[in-house]
Each structure stands twice: as structure tokens, then as C-alpha cells.
Amino acid sequence: MNMSFKEKSTWLSLVATLLIFGDYAISVVIMDANVLNPDEMIEVAMHNLGSAVLLIIIVEIIFQSLIAAGSRNKMEIDGDERDRLITLSSNNSGYWVLSIGVIITLGHLILPYVFGIEFSLEERTNIPMFKMHLLLFTFIVAEIVRFSHQIYLYRNDAV
Amino acid sequence: MASANKINNKVRECRFFANEMTQQDLAERVGVTRQTIMAIEKGKYSPSLEVAFKIALVFQKSLEAVFSYDAAIE
Numbered sequence: 016m017n018m019s020f021k022e023k024s025t026w027l028s029l030v031a032t033l034l035i036f037g038d039y040a041i042s043v044v045i046m047d048a049n050v051l052n053p054d055e056m057i058e059v060a061m062h063n064l065g066s067a068v069l070l071i072i073i074v075e076i077i078f079q080s081l082i083a084a085g086s087r088n089k090m091e092i093d094g095d096e097r098d099r100l101i102t103l104s105s106n107n108s109g110y111w112v113l114s115i116g117v118i119i120t121l122g123h124l125i126l127p128y129v130f131g132i133e134f135s136l137e138e139r140t141n142i143p144m145f146k147m148h149l150l151l152f153t154f155i156v157a158e159i160v161r162f163s164h165q166i167y168l169y170r171n172d173a174v
Numbered sequence: 175m176a177s178a179n180k181i182n183n184k185v186r187e188c189r190f191f192a193n194e195m196t197q198q199d200l201a202e203r204v205g206v207t208r209q210t211i212m213a214i215e216k217g218k219y220s221p222s223l224e225v226a227f228k229i230a231l232v233f234q235k236s237l238e239a240v241f242s243y244d245a246a247i248e
Contacts, residue, residue, distance in 0.1 A: 019209045088202070095206040096222050097213065169209075171218070 020091040021098045022169040023082045029162035031074045036155045039067040043148060048141040056143040101168045109161030116153025120146060181220040182242045185211070188233040204228045
């Protein structure tokens with residue numbers, strides 16, 4: 016496949032995010048409240064989150080360095096005007112997803128106090144530190160959308 | 175961002191007449207990636223004025239000899 020350094024780097028970030036944070040998300044969602052008490056659930060979630068963050072940093076450093084080492088010239092690593100346009104365009108997509116997630120989280124926080132509406136997703140799930148995870152998952156989805164849009168633009172030779 | 179279809183170019187043709195200059199060679203002279211030259215040749219990406227001028231300079235031609243604007247395509 017004919018790929019520039021930036022495209023390879025984006026593929027790596029997408030796959031690493033999907034695998035590492037996907038695994039973390041599954042581990043949090045399937046936590047069994049019958050087996051663990053709330054404090055233990057938070058402890059396990061924080062331990063898994065710490066491991067996920069550490070792992071993604073290590074994976075990114077090692078593999079991005081390997082990709083950079085395999086690149087032909089400095090221009091490819093720095094990127095050109097088309098790379099910058101693609102980055103801007105995909106950042107915009109990620110921003111929309113992040114904004115929607117933040118608005119949903121704010122709504123979830125504000126509605127019970129302002130309008131007295133008891134709409135709590137929190138009670139329907141076993142996810143510990145629900146509001147933090149809502150924001151975290153929003154951020155992860157925004158990143159996945161951003162990387163996917165970037166790859167789509169690279170694959171279509173378009174901006 | 176410019177609409178890709180409105181700007182036509184003869185970059186492929188110019189490369190051919192420049193002793194079959196490779197995309198990589200042109201990319202290095204212009205200061206962009208080979209993928210960008212490929213996208214320009216396919217008409218999928220319209221370069222900035224600066225890059226367009228640099229490409230024309232490499233082939234020692236005027237900008238109009240390499241790039242043209244087709245107002246009919248909307």
C-alpha cells in the first residue's frame with residue numbers, strides 16, 4: 016500500500032486507540048456489581064485506566080519512532096500543506112463529536128437540578144465514576160472519528 | 175479549501191517531457207510529499223498558489239502553462 020508517514024502514523028494511532036481503549040471500555044462496561052463493591056470497582060477501573068494510558072504512550076513512542084525511522088525524508092515526517100489541510104478537516108469532525116459528548120454530559124449533570132428531571136443513565140449501568148467515564152468515552156470516540164476521517168481523506172487523495 | 179475539479183493541470187505531461195521526472199523527484203524539488211504530487215496529478219487536490227508556482231518553476235513554464243481554471247465546472 017502506498018502510504019505517507021502521516022497516514023501510517025494515523026493508522027497506528029487508530030489501531031492503538033481501538034485496541035487499548037476498546038479493551039478498557041469493555042472491561043469497565045462488563046464489571047459485575049454482584050462480585051465487586053463500588054469502591055473495588057473504582058479501584059479496578061483506575062488501575063485498568065492507568066495501564067491503558069501507560070500502554071498507549073509506550074506503543075505510540077515505540078511504533079511512531081519505527082515508522083519515522085523508515086521514512087524516506089524529513090518532508091514526509093514534517094508533512095506538507097495537504098497534510099495540514101487533512102489534519103484541520105479531521106480535527107473539525109472530532110471536535111463535533113467531542114462537543115456533542117460534552118453537551119450530553121452537561122445535560123446529564125444539570126437536568127436534575129434545574130428542571131427536576133430525573134434522567135439518570137448512571138442508575139441503569141454498573142459503570143463506576145459514570146460522569147468521568149462518559150467524558151472519557153466521548154474523548155475516545157472523538158479521537159476514533161478524527162483518525163478515521165483523516166484516513167478516509169488520505170485514502171481518497173482528497174482534502 | 176478549493177474545489178478539486180475546477181483546476182486542471184498538466185503536471186503528468188510536464189514530468190514526461192522533463193525526461194520522465196519521477197513524482198518523488200518533483201516532490202522533493204517542490205517541498206511536498208509524493209502523495210501530494212499524486213493527488214494533484216489525479217485532479218483530486220488543488221495546490222496552494224505557492225506550490226503551483228514552485229511546480230511551474232521546476233518545469234520552467236508559466237503558471238498558466240501548467241495549471242488552468244475551468245469556470246464551466248461548478
